[in-house]
Amino acid sequence: MAGFKKWEYMTNIFKAFFNKFLKNLFRKKKHIKLGLYGPPNGGKTTLANRICQDWLGEDMGSVSNIAHETREIQIKEQISIKNDEGKEISFNLVDTPGIATKIDFEDFIKSGMKEKEAKIRAKEATKGVIDAIKWLDEMDTIIIVLDSTQDPYSQVNITIIGNLAAREIPVLIVANKVDLKKADIKKIEAAFPQYEIVGISAKYGDNVNEFYNALFKYAS
């Protein structure tokens, strides 16, 4: 009798372990977290809006020319996209505040804000950067959104990408704003030769199909 109880106890432990394993496996496949990261004003929210408009028919967040418009993590759950071959992937899209090493409330005043408002925005922006860094560990795949008219060799870019490589998180680099004359994708390719780089205009939708095709490689 004691032997039977011991056997039953062991079977229950094994069942619980197996169920947990299956549940985790299932959860992992069903809820991929796709994070949008990069410096401020690279176009992360514009790209998030483009993805949400294309596949859900709605926007994700507000965009602005003033830096640090996104100061909180924003999540859109269960976005499903299909490619030409009929394959489908679903993910939770996470739009993050731009990562910076400095935030000066006086820059917001120069953009036309009142002092009180500028100080609040600066405080929220610093918290946003901290949150974005803390969320790095939660991501399954990351899209780095860079402004292709800006210098790609900034230490923020190098630090974020190097950190993701150390964490072994798959990275796709998007060179945004290719519709602008100053855009230089080759400079981004030279700065990060070991990564796939897709040039797009999130604002006008240029080349987004190539971006979605690349997404299938990294998020499925």
Added chain:
Amino acid sequence: MLTLRFVPYHEIEYLTSARRIHKLLDIVKENKIVLLEGRLKKEEETDLIEITMEKIDEKFKGIELAVINPDRKDNNNVLRKMKSGFMNMMLGDRQGLTIIGPATIVSEIKKNPDKIELYTKEDPEKQKKVKKKGKP
């Protein structure tokens, strides 16, 4: 006047990550530009940004950061690769140079594979004095 403070690697070698970062930021908060021998670990660089954000207030606006890495991306020669691997094994994070400056003094550090340029802001007090002198 610009003040540069050289920090040899042995000064931070045996410190915990948090203490390393606080030590460097304490120097930067004294309006000095840190020239660190070697580099921080990848995770420490991210922590440096995070802790900098926590310290930002009306006086301290953040940092400008640049890491000069001796690794060459076009290093295809096997012997060079072996040499580089050996140097990495022996020296670890002692290789390269890290520059951290207060954002109130350093406006930008431009870096490309061949050169590094550090742009400073003009002292606002000095600017005010110049403006006053300029008035008739």
